[in-house]
Amino acid sequence: xxxxxxxxxxxxxxxxxxxxxxxxxxxxxxxxxxxxxxxxxxxxxxxxxxxxxxxxxxxxxxxxxxxxxxxxxxxxxxxxxxxxxxxxxxxxxxxxxxxxxxxxxxxxxxxxxxxxxxxxxxxxxxxxxxxxxxxxxxxxxxxxxxxxxxxxxxxxxxxxxxxxxxxxxxxxxxxxxxxxxxxxxxxxxxxxxxxxxxxxxxxxxxxxxxxxxxxxxxxxxxxxxxxxxxxxxxxxxxxxxxxxxxxxxxxxxxxxxxxxxxx
Amino acid sequence: xxxxxxxxxxxxxxxxxxxxxxxxxxxxxxxxxxxxxxxxxxxxxxxxxxxxxxxxxxxxxxxxxxxxxxxxxxxxxxxxxxxxxxxxxxxxxxxxxxxxxxxxxxxxxxxxxxxxxxxxxxxxxxxxxxxxxxxxxxxxxxxxxxxxxxxxxxxxxxxxxxxxxxxxxxxxxxxxxxxxxxxxxxxxxxxxxxxxxxxxxxxxxxxxxxxxxxxxxxxxxxxxxxxxxxxxxxxxxxxxxxxxxxxxxxxxxxxxxxxxxxxxxxxxxxxxxxxxxxxxxxxx
Numbered sequence: 001x002x003x004x005x006x007x008x009x010x011x012x013x014x015x016x017x018x019x020x021x022x023x024x025x026x027x028x029x030x031x032x033x034x035x036x037x038x039x040x041x042x043x044x045x046x047x048x049x050x051x052x053x054x055x056x057x058x059x060x061x062x063x064x065x066x067x068x069x070x071x072x073x074x075x076x077x078x079x080x081x082x083x084x085x086x087x088x089x090x091x092x093x094x095x096x097x098x099x100x101x102x103x104x105x106x107x108x109x110x111x112x113x114x115x116x117x118x119x120x121x122x123x124x125x126x127x128x129x130x131x132x133x134x135x136x137x138x139x140x141x142x143x144x145x146x147x148x149x150x151x152x153x154x155x156x157x158x159x160x161x162x163x164x165x166x167x168x169x170x171x172x173x174x175x176x177x178x179x180x181x182x183x184x185x186x187x188x189x190x191x192x193x194x195x196x197x198x199x200x201x202x203x204x205x206x207x208x209x210x211x212x213x214x215x216x217x218x219x220x221x222x223x224x225x226x227x228x229x230x231x232x233x234x235x236x237x238x239x240x241x242x243x244x245x246x247x248x249x250x251x252x253x254x255x256x257x258x259x260x261x262x263x
Numbered sequence: 264x265x266x267x268x269x270x271x272x273x274x275x276x277x278x279x280x281x282x283x284x285x286x287x288x289x290x291x292x293x294x295x296x297x298x299x300x301x302x303x304x305x306x307x308x309x310x311x312x313x314x315x316x317x318x319x320x321x322x323x324x325x326x327x328x329x330x331x332x333x334x335x336x337x338x339x340x341x342x343x344x345x346x347x348x349x350x351x352x353x354x355x356x357x358x359x360x361x362x363x364x365x366x367x368x369x370x371x372x373x374x375x376x377x378x379x380x381x382x383x384x385x386x387x388x389x390x391x392x393x394x395x396x397x398x399x400x401x402x403x404x405x406x407x408x409x410x411x412x413x414x415x416x417x418x419x420x421x422x423x424x425x426x427x428x429x430x431x432x433x434x435x436x437x438x439x440x441x442x443x444x445x446x447x448x449x450x451x452x453x454x455x456x457x458x459x460x461x462x463x464x465x466x467x468x469x470x471x472x473x474x475x476x477x478x479x480x481x482x483x484x485x486x487x488x489x490x491x492x493x494x495x496x497x498x499x500x501x502x503x504x505x506x507x508x509x510x511x512x513x514x515x516x517x518x519x520x521x522x523x524x525x526x527x528x529x530x531x532x533x534x535x536x537x538x539x540x541x542x543x544x545x546x547x
Contacts, residue, residue, distance in 0.1 A: 022288070022506040029503035076510050203497070203507060204488035211485050221295035224288040224509075225485065228342055 006042040008135035009035060011170060012102055014086070014095050016209065017050045018060055019234065020070045021226045023207040024048070028080050031140050031170045034199040044135060046080035047102060054092040056251045059213060061244050063087035065237060072229040092254040095139070096159040099167050103137050110134055138168040138197075143177040146196075149186065153259040157188070164192035172199045174206055216240045272308040274417035275301055277452060278368055280352070280361050281423075282491065283316045284326055285516060286336045287508050289489040290314070294346050297422050297452045300481040310417055312346035313368060320358040321536050325495060325527040329353035331519065338511040358536035361421065362441040365449050369419045420479075421445060425455035428478075429464055431471070435541040443470055450477035456486060498522040 011031055017024060028046040035041040050066045051057075063084075070082035086098050093101075146169070149160055163169070173179045179198050183189040189196065207225045215222050217240060222231060234240060252260075277297050283290060294312040301307035316332045317323075329350070336348040352364050428451065431442050445451070455461045461480060465471045471478065489507045497504050499522065504513055516522065534542075 025506045029505050033502045077505075203490075203493045204486045205507065206486040208485075220299045223295050223343075224291045225487075 007040060008044045008133060009041045010045045010047065010102070010106070010135050010137050011043060011140040012047045012049060012099060012137060013140040014049045014098055015051065016055070016057055016060055017048065017066050017070055018057075018209045019066065019212060019226060019230055019240075020048070020073045021207040021209055021212055022224075023205050025073065025077070025080065026201075026205055027140055027142065027172050028077075030172055030199050030201060031197075032079075034197065035170065041136075044079070046077075046140075048074065048080060048082045049086045049098055049102075050082065050084075052087050052089055052092045054090075054254055056092075056248045056254045056257075058248045058251075059210075059245045060248060061239050065233075065239050069230045069233055072233055073227045075229065092258075094156070094159055094255070096162050099137060099139060099163065103167075106135060106137065136168065138170050139163060140170045141172070143171055143173040143179040143182070146171055146179050146182045146189070147177070149189070150182070153256050154253075155255075156259065160188055161192075164188070164195050168195035168197070170197045170199060172201050174201055174204070213240050213245060217242060217245065271415070272306060274415060275307045275309045276311045276313060276368065276372060276417050276419045277309060277422040278313045278315060278365060278419050279422040280315050280364055281317065281427075282321070282323055282326055283314065283332050283336050284323075284491045285332065285494060285508060285512060285521070286314070286339045287489040287491055287494055288506075289487050291339060291343075291346070291509075292483075292487055293422055293424065293454050294343075296454050296481050296483055297479075298345075300479065301452070309345070312343070312422070314340065314346065314348045315352045315364055315368075316348070316350070318353045318355050318358055320356065322358070322530045322533045322539075323535060324530045324533075325492075326530060327521055327526050331515075331521055335512045335515055338515055339509045341511065342509075358540070360438070360441055360537070362444050365419055365421060365445060369416075369449070372419065373416050418450065420450045420452050422452045423454070425453055425459050425461040425464075428453050428461060428471075431468070432464075435538050435545075436535075437537070438541060439470070443474075446471065446474040446477050450479070452479045452481060454481045454483050456483055495522045495527060499524060499527065 011028060013024070013027065015024070028048075032043040032046070035043050048070055050063060050070060051060075053060060053063050067082055067084050067087060074080050074082055083102070085101060086093055149155055171179050179196075183193050183196060212222050212226060216234065277294060279290065279293060281290070298309040298312070301309050314336050316329060316336055317326075319326065319329050333348060333350045333353055340346045340348055349368070351367060352359055431437050453461065465475055465478060465480075494504050494507060497507075498516065504516075508516075
């Protein structure tokens with residue numbers, strides 16, 4: 001299938017990125033390779049969307065820093081970018097709303113591009129050249145994310161459905177998690193399994209942000225786990241400390257709070 | 264005799280030998296982990312890291328030219344202020360046993376400050392301590408590393424993953440006297456994945472057990488399995504290796520089109536140099 005007849009696709013990853021690590025960026029590379037190898041898709045963009053400070057996760061440092069670090073990390077990437085929209089909202093935003101927002105952006109850009117000359121940016125190229133095909137927007141995540149669908153009060157059922165039905169998931173599995181099993185255990189996931197792309201990560205590189213913060217607080221090296229530019233930024237601004245790790249201590253995670261009060 | 268300073272830390276140089284075909288973020292991490300570990304003991308100060316890529320005469324399958332491998336390692340360590348690349352080993356026309364590389368670097372560190380090589384230095388023993396092992400010139404106790412004029416010589420330690428340690432058990436790959444000299448005179452810093460069976464391996468080996476105090480086991484909690492083999496495989500399949508190797512290395516590989524089906528076939532069917540050497544030595 002020629003590149004032109006493939007369906008254009010945009011990957012969106014939501015998360016704390018506290019801080020961004022080489023593993024986060026790997027997820028994008030793995031997902032893109034996998035989707036290209038199906039022969040059906042052309043991945044034209046990757047969007048990293050750090051969560052709003054109002055998420056209230058323990059140890060979550062200010063969005064200003066998390067965005068800055070992601071920007072530094074993605075400097076060398078020609079297709080992945082960080083988007084601050086979610087962090088700019090007044091309160092925490094459900095994932096499905098973030099997906100809707102970016103999809104709306106795509107649609108309005110498409111309208112705008114209809115009459116414009118194509119430029120260097122591949123998204124714009126596609127939007128102007130592909131008369132009818134609007135890119136698909138899919139949520140990129142790890143297999144543990146699938147598992148969180150089962151956590152009580154964390155997700156609204158209708159949101160999970162909309163994410164799966166209207167958008168779709170690209171789910172990278174790490175060692176020790178069996179995403180096929182989670183899908184099997186859930187009626188909803190099973191129903192929309194055709195819209196869940198499972199990608200296996202063979203080169204294990206399980207660099208969690210939590211471990212990075214842990215190492216930093218102990219004065220241990222994190223070189224080669226996160227980009228040098230991010231290490232320098234963290235050191236310069238003294239971002240991760242014992243104090244920062246205590247932030248939001250005892251607070252209920254915002255989605256849990258919202259769904260509790262709604263009941 | 265020089266005054267002993269109990270607070271004086273032993274200076275250590277970490278030496279990593281290997282194919283580095285290509286170098287990956289995992290190789291580089293080994294150095295960081297080892298340095299942190301040794302510093303945390305409070306007894307050591309790591310002053311340098313040396314990457315010593317193996318020579319082409321090693322004849323490993325898929326091994327590309329040393330020139331490229333050394334260049335990539337140099338690019339990778341540009342951003343490090345303490346790890347460097349040494350091409351002495353790769354410049355030799357024949358394959359060299361690891362113990363010889365250790366000896367070379369040790370001697371390089373010992374001179375030109377000392378005129379008498381450590382070969383002739385008399386072994387010293389700490390007063391009042393019963394020595395169970397044979398006194399030897401490279402015992403980890405600080406005092407032993409002083410040349411007669413009182414100057415401390417940094418210790419060279421072999422840095423490796425648990426796979427190297429476990430390879431000691433492969434027939435004809437290592438000479439027993441080499442293994443003995445490596446762990447007795449120099450020491451190992453071995454990085455292994457948490458929960459790995461390396462402790463069992465040491466327990467089951469008489470020689471490793473004897474010198475287990477010279478084997479520093481460092482646990483890697485962050486699972487990092489970025490092997491060169493997997494990198495080469497990904498490249499053959501047109502898959503991305505971004506964020507697994509330094510970006511400058513990725514760019515160099517791409518520019519020079521280094522890894523392919525053809526390059527992977529190099530040395531196919533050829534016996535690995537140490538196996539060949541040890542087999543023929545034992546015949547003589």
